[in-house]
Amino acid sequence: MNKSQKIYNRALNKYNNGYINAAIKLCEESISIDIKNKASINLKGLLLYLKGDLDKAQKLWKMNYQVNGDEVAQKYLESSKKDNEKIQFYKKALGLIEKFKIDEALVLLEECTESDFNYINVNNYSALCYMKKGQYAKALEKINNVLKLDVKNIEAKENIKLLENIDIISKKNNIKKVCCISFIGILIACGIFLIVNKGNKSIVGFIKFFNIGTMKAQNINYENNKKIENVNGKIDKNIKKTFPLEDMGNYIKNKDYDSMYVQVMNWRSDKLNSNEENLLSEAYKLLTTEGCVYFYNLGCNYLKNKDYNNAKTYLKKSYEFGTGNELYPHIIYMLGTSFDLSGDLKGSIKYYEEYDGNFSDGSYEETVLYRLAVIYKDLNMEQSKSYAKKLVNTYPESIYNNSQINNLIN
Template sequence: MNRSQKIYNRALDKYNGGHIESAIKLCDKSISLNAKNRAAINLKGLLLYLKGDLWGSRKIWNMNYKSNNDIISKKYIDGSKDDEIRFRLYGRSLMLIKELRINEALKLLQRCAESDFNYIEVNNCSALCYIKKGEYQKALKKIDNVFKVDADNFKAKKNIKLLEDVDVVKKRFDIKRIIVIFLFVTCMILLLLVGIHRGIINFKNYSGNKKYEVKVRKDHNILKKDVFAREDVEKYIQAKDYDSMYFQFDKWKNKKLSAEDKRLLSTVHQILNGEGCLYFYNLGSKYLDNGDYDNAISYFKKSYEVGNKSDLYPHITYFLARSVDLSGDHSSALKYYSQYDKSFPQGNYEESVLYRLAVLYRGMNSDISKSYAKKLLDRYPGSIYNNSIIDSILHS
């Protein structure tokens, strides 16, 4: 077996093991040694095809067909004729996802999945859509499809992290981190034992030395001084730890900071306003569906406080009001329902909001209750909420 073929076999093994980038590099190496190695050329074309590089894959197959008269390459080219349409559909699906029109996006992605073109990204986007819909098993299947081809895919790992955050997938242990912590603790124990043995640390003398004790207390107070933990915040950003980012933002947003720290906190705010807002909203929705109103309120409030520029904000406001209402805190529910009515009078939930405002104000202020009931009747005369309760409010 010649060297080119051996390298091609290694490329095939890498591909079957889910290491697409390594497989492409080995294909290039195999082709450089033998430009007539039709199998290596076809495999490289297929790998580019799976990654969504339609022009690159066709160029490779066309070269193989013309130079080596390879019939399989010709079949690949003929079979990819409709993929330009699929690529446009894929682009459209991305826009629909941004607009939170998830069901429409999924329909387009299902059409894209009719061929293996752009296989990785189509599955990644489908997984994200299913996560947003709460259909986690379908999302897992799509993520698994990606890992079979690209075991190190960043987007697939990000989607797995989303599933870990909602407890669908058990969080994986970071072995390297555990080893580092273990070694650090072991070293500290050894140093402590050596120090005691040599008399460097003398607990007897320490307890009897009042001056030293006072000094330690003073130093301890200095150490307890509140300082913006820049390095920790940078780690939270890297790890997409939205809860910790929110805690830091809420803690420091109104405090005096250096220009550099202000820029970092601004970055945190931008992330929370986008990805973080969605993360909190999804968790809030999960808890609301499960009847856990305390946690639902906690996460919807976080989303509400950071997501005022998000397209999700009408949904966040309503579901926060709904969660608070269901928890029995009617006075707070009025606040959020009123906010929704004021900010989103044409929103999807306006009928429900007007109804709850009319009902909740019924025992508190009959005039305000009547005004909301009349508003509901005037705007939505055919609404299902125009029932006997609204009728009794209007005629009380």
């Protein structure tokens, strides 16, 4: 057996044991020794194909067919031509995920599974979607599909850790029932579905949160914006407020949403001239779109870091301007979760019930019903039973249908 073939065998072994990147490197080494090693060329093409690099895979198979006359490579090449459509399905699915249209994204990702092209990415994003829907068994199946090929895959390993941390699976990856909510809504909605404000490229990351770091307090000039107090703490009514026309223009230009928020809240009820009204209106529109997303992302990151006060502050800002935004149901749920985890049960009930009342077909409804049933248990047993029954009737296969819920019903 020549050296190239021995290295190919090692590559094949690495592939079979889930070390896809190591296998690719060994294939390259094998090919560099013997360009006519058909098996090494085909294997490298296959591995790139599984990773989603259709162009490079096809070039390898084409070269193998033209140079070495390999019929297997020709079959791979012909079969892969159908995968150009899968690329479009995949890209559309990512766009839908960014817009929180999970069910529609899953339909397209399922179309992608008709072949093994882009196998790793398709399974990772499918897992993401199933976690978002609370279908953890299906999510774990997709994660395991990835790990069979790539045991070091960062996204899959992070998803495993997530499921372990929220007690959905044990350290041995066995699905089990859980009795408590942890940070599932926070981690999935804020980490996986991270939206970057307009002007930057939108991204979807796997548990890649904003690195807020040490945020410097913004120096906002309130002198012309607020009622000025005298030394005794009393409002000086003789001093008239002046609309900060130039400052507002700069806030809008620089997308300074925090300062815009302050000004809009200060001036929205005041009588203004046309120029002032136009600027205020422009700021308001920005806050209902990009600003809403900005506040939501900050709130989610504070929530992830267990800074509940700041989480509630920013999520409330997002809530105030998010009524017409597609993020609105997510904002309401995150607010409920913020109050819930901070121990403010009254506040959590307010937002959970708002979610149940307006978005009962949403992605968080299952969790919302569970939390309402549990929270009301010590406050209003009839309400608790009502939500428990609704949970069981609406989601008979829910992971939340545990002994605690059954005891409430019975």
